[in-house]
Amino acid sequence: MSNPAEVLLRRFVGAAESITEPSPFTLNAWLSRPDIVPCGELLLVRATMEPGRCHPFHHHPTREEIIYVVSGQAEQWCGSEYRILKPGEMVLIPKGEVHGTYNPFREPVVFLAILSPASAAEPAMVDVSTEAPWAGLRQGFTPCT
Numbered sequence: 001m002s003n004p005a006e007v008l009l010r011r012f013v014g015a016a017e018s019i020t021e022p023s024p025f026t027l028n029a030w031l032s033r034p035d036i037v038p039c040g041e042l043l044l045v046r047a048t049m050e051p052g053r054c055h056p057f058h059h060h061p062t063r064e065e066i067i068y069v070v071s072g073q074a075e076q077w078c079g080s081e082y083r084i085l086k087p088g089e090m091v092l093i094p095k096g097e098v099h100g101t102y103n104p105f106r107e108p109v110v111f112l113a114i115l116s117p118a119s120a121a122e123p124a125m126v127d128v129s130t131e132a133p134w135a136g137l138r139q140g141f142t143p144c145t
Helices: 004-009
Strands: 019-022 027-032 043-049 054-059 064-071 074-078 081-085 090-093 099-102 109-116
Touching: 064 074, 074 090, 081 090
Parallel strands: none
Antiparallel strands: 019 027, 027 043, 043 109, 054 099, 064 090, 064 109, 074 081, 074 099
8 A cells, every 4th residue: 555645646657656456357457546646536457357257247336437458359348239349449338337348369458447436435346247137148159257
């Protein structure tokens, strides 16, 4: 955790100041959150998802999100629609919209996730991957864990 006085003054965040944490889905390098920079509205994380992995269907009841692909490609779902996102492409996910990010490809996908507001009420995320219709939506697609 950063020194609170340093956080109040920090505007630039390099690799050394980011906070890297594994999640069940990705390896996350946090660049903007309240313990890193004095920003109350935006979260920014650079996520790396290995081949065959996914962040299954879920939603953020109190946040909107942008996912921007830096490298690799992602099978990105927003509601019941999906697209293959390639570098330089993004998806806007409205607050409360069910979505999922899947990597059935042979290379890792690196993406930026921008969420707002940073100080949103809990729950931050609700997993719906075992509920209908989400549990069966990817039937016939390459499985991801």
